[in-house]
Amino acid sequence: DIQMTQSPSSLSASVGDRVTITCRASQGIRNELGWYQQKPGKAPKRLIYAASSLQSGVPSRFSGSGSGTEFTLTISSLQPEDFATYYCLQHNNYPPLTFGGGTKVEIK
Amino acid sequence: QVQLVQSGSEVKKPGASVKVSCKASGYTFTSYDINWVRQATGQGLEWMGWMNPKSGNTGCAQRFQGRVTMTKNTATSTAYMELSSLRSEDTAVYYCVRVVGAIDYWGQGTLVTVSS
Numbered sequence: 720d721i722q723m724t725q726s727p728s729s730l731s732a733s734v735g736d737r738v739t740i741t742c743r744a745s746q747g748i749r750n751e752l753g754w755y756q757q758k759p760g761k762a763p764k765r766l767i768y769a770a771s772s773l774q775s776g777v778p779s780r781f782s783g784s785g786s787g788t789e790f791t792l793t794i795s796s797l798q799p800e801d802f803a804t805y806y807c808l809q810h811n812n813y814p815p816l817t818f819g820g821g822t823k824v825e826i827k
Numbered sequence: 828q829v830q831l832v833q834s835g836s837e838v839k840k841p842g843a844s845v846k847v848s849c850k851a852s853g854y855t856f857t858s859y860d861i862n863w864v865r866q867a868t869g870q871g872l873e874w875m876g877w878m879n880p881k882s883g884n885t886g887c888a889q890r891f892q893g894r895v896t897m898t899k900n901t902a903t904s905t906a907y908m909e910l911s912s913l914r915s916e917d918t919a920v921y922y923c924v925r926v927v928g929a930i931d932y933w934g935q936g937t938l939v940t941v942s943s
Binding site for chain 1: 862864876886928934936
């Protein structure tokens with residue numbers, strides 16, 4: 720099965736900062752990757768699909784890039800409502816689905 | 828609009844089974860796979876398995892083989908996930924999710940607590 724390595728596992732940042740989160744796949748997955756945001760007590764919400772396509776209704780400060788084995792989620796200017804945990808999810812060769820370990824974004 | 832509405836919280840004793848339901852609405856139930864994902868408190872997301880609601884075909888992660896059963900009632904657009912031989916490590920929030928390529932919709936989650 721494909722493994723997803725997500726980094727960092729946590730980070731502290733200030734409002735207005737640019738934040739970058741990375742996921743690496745153990746083998747090539749083309750662009751079959753999504754990014755999800757989860758707030759405490761809530762189900763995750765999709766932000767990005769197909770590695771770089773913005774989900775409808777998601778602010779444009781979120782962007783995704785990458786293909787093959789390395790992927791990035793960028794928040795261009797961190798807002799108070801962006802403090803949450805972020806997960807990548809690969810769906811190449813589904814099933815199975817594989818999540819990254821998560822990145823908790825905390826207030827500095 | 829697409830909705831996945833799950834059954835309520837459960838408390839079970841070790842060794843028991845739990846069955847969680849997931850009622851789909853807003854789309855044709857048989858058109859897309861339903862998968863199950865769980866999350867222990869403070870931990871990450873773990874994929875459990877999948878079901879094709881049209882064929883009834885299922886599959887699961889190796890660690891759940893022999894313990895998880897996924898079924899459906901097409902007439903009510905409801906998917907079910909039953910986990911048997913529960914242990915304390917199964918305490919988690921269980922989510923049903925719709926898969927269209929990737930996960931696009933999530934249920935609200937069902938907390939299952941395993942405690943003696």
